[in-house]
Amino acid sequence: MNIPMFEKAEFDARIGRVQQSMRRRELDALVITAPPNFRYFSGYDTQFWESPARPWFLVIPAEGETIAVIPEIGEPVIAATGTVGSIKTWPAPRPKDEGVSLLSQTLLDLPRRFQRIGFELGRESVLRMPILDFLQVQKNLGATQAVDGSPCIWDVRNVKSAAEIEMIHTSAQIVSRSFEALPGFARIGATEADVCRSLTVDILTRGAHAVPFMACASGEGGYPEIISRPKARELREGDVLIVDVGATVHGYFCDFDRNYAVGKISDAAARAHEAVWLATEAGIQAARPGTKVSDLWRIMMNILEPAGMRGNNVGRLGHGLGLQLTEPPSNNSDDEAVLEAGMVITIEPGMEYAEGKMIVHEENIAISESGPILLTTRAPREMLSIN
């Protein structure tokens, strides 16, 4: 399966939108270092980010074309993207001056109307460069301030284009098929690790580009956590198995889980699953432009609490997703975000119904003017069985 990449117009639109946000927020430039942001604005696809030796910088000026300030190793690949205005390189690795002087000079050469340059300093942001180097760049900028540019980034990334939503949909559909196939290769007595290895192979074979996230847990009637890697634990009669998958297509994640009944499960576990399934249903129906995510949270809690929810250490009932497994907002009582058309979120109600026994459910949806669009294939109301 060869899934086409975006057209150049997609990237031009992204740059145009972020430049609007930058002008509104009074930034002269935005410096991008983090892999998902670098990919979002340039289209460049690599797993080379696994190597921390060399920072890469994409400079977005308030007007005009982007400037890549990158290690020499990146020159041919960034040139090949066709999305970047110009390229400056330094011979890397060179820890004594790992792009610091070249980036500083590039920024000082830009028009600086506001004397403010944005960096990835704020919410859910990580600056992919040594902080000592960042502090040196800040010093080199003199009177020009290094300020938080993350609001500009989230302004544009939070609202997806139709093409982006289609990538997430493609990934979610691949994983939906693999989740349906899972009972065919999982057996009582198999380990979590065995099942998850087969599932990963199935997902890749169906055409996903990578599976950066797979969490798995199992236990009698539920599980105490949902974030660990699959373990050597063998599936036993009465267990509930959860697998939560973030697979990507051109970098775009789906992020959803499925629960499986191993043999016959307790009535209490089945009732908890019914509650989270119904809460999901309610959450999906309420997810429309204008809905506050805190209201979405309340609507789901109104089903979970009467069903015997003791707690939920996840801390939210869903979140944004896209080029990252999770993105703002958080579906909880504190987040002030309001849904708008083009946002893609997870609906993820979960509850602990007895000590150490959680059941968590999850679907992915896009928000549209005409209502929620389900990107995953809706989970069956009763868990699939493993025998």
Added chain:
Amino acid sequence: MNIPMFEKAEFDARIGRVQQSMRRRELDALVITAPPNFRYFSGYDTQFWESPARPWFLVIPAEGETIAVIPEIGEPVIAATGTVGSIKTWPAPRPKDEGVSLLSQTLLDLPRRFQRIGFELGRESVLRMPILDFLQVQKNLGATQAVDGSPCIWDVRNVKSAAEIEMIHTSAQIVSRSFEALPGFARIGATEADVCRSLTVDILTRGAHAVPFMACASGEGGYPEIISRPKARELREGDVLIVDVGATVHGYFCDFDRNYAVGKISDAAARAHEAVWLATEAGIQAARPGTKVSDLWRIMMNILEPAGMRGNNVGRLGHGLGLQLTEPPSNNSDDEAVLEAGMVITIEPGMEYAEGKMIVHEENIAISESGPILLTTRAPREMLSIN
């Protein structure tokens, strides 16, 4: 294949070693945020790091047990590691105070002899928390300085235990087998993406836990770069195909490549491969305790230059590896590191022999008192063929 994890004594030894380094470098505590460092000191295995919503902190005091300062979602899994002294949690996500006050108070409660606390601020380090939050923690610390703790981290991570080396060896052996099998599932006319998907499945099926890095390139007689993901390009007679793989076992990476001749390749390409193979041979032989990595670089350059090397945009001829795909040192003219027993490095000579045509070779070795130990299965002197 069920590969056992480390014993608790392994983690106690790591903490003991880093505390020695901390006392030498006058730190009262070290704050860990980055996934490979968190895993190194706690043993906790997850891909949940893909979600940037919640920072996790591991506080290593100059003496005594570690303190995990983490989101509530992490409490059961960190308790289960059995490696962490105590756990403090906050309800996350909570962007207005995402662990900032809890971390600050935890640090202020520690004995502070030197009034210096180390954070991951330096070479090849990334601080996995919003920088604005870091600056707030720094402010909360008052007279106690936040300084660079990365030298302490690299002091201990650079020298691997026998158990760590065995993890890398296991991973390297799995991928060696898969590389040998590749000509069985690659054909002229197949795309890079097809070949790499089959290779990933093969590596997972042989027991690797994940394949976080796979780069692929192909072209007539060579390739212009070695860091991109596999593309839709079809393999043609006369191409050289390179695949570079970082697969993990319990988080430990191998990192090496193999070149394949697609049909019959040019004599010039074969000669360039011969040169990098011989340079690798020389590099391996020279890699002994006491050797400077800059000397290792020179020894390899002495073979590549007379063979017609025009350049090499990689910027180094190898590097450390372990819980990251690449770690310090860099085998280049500037790095002052000296090899010692227990270090694991790649020997990675590469050369551009004609415009846009590179050939890069790579093996993984451990340094021991009795000489270099090859962790990969040495590549054949002549490339394997794809037909």
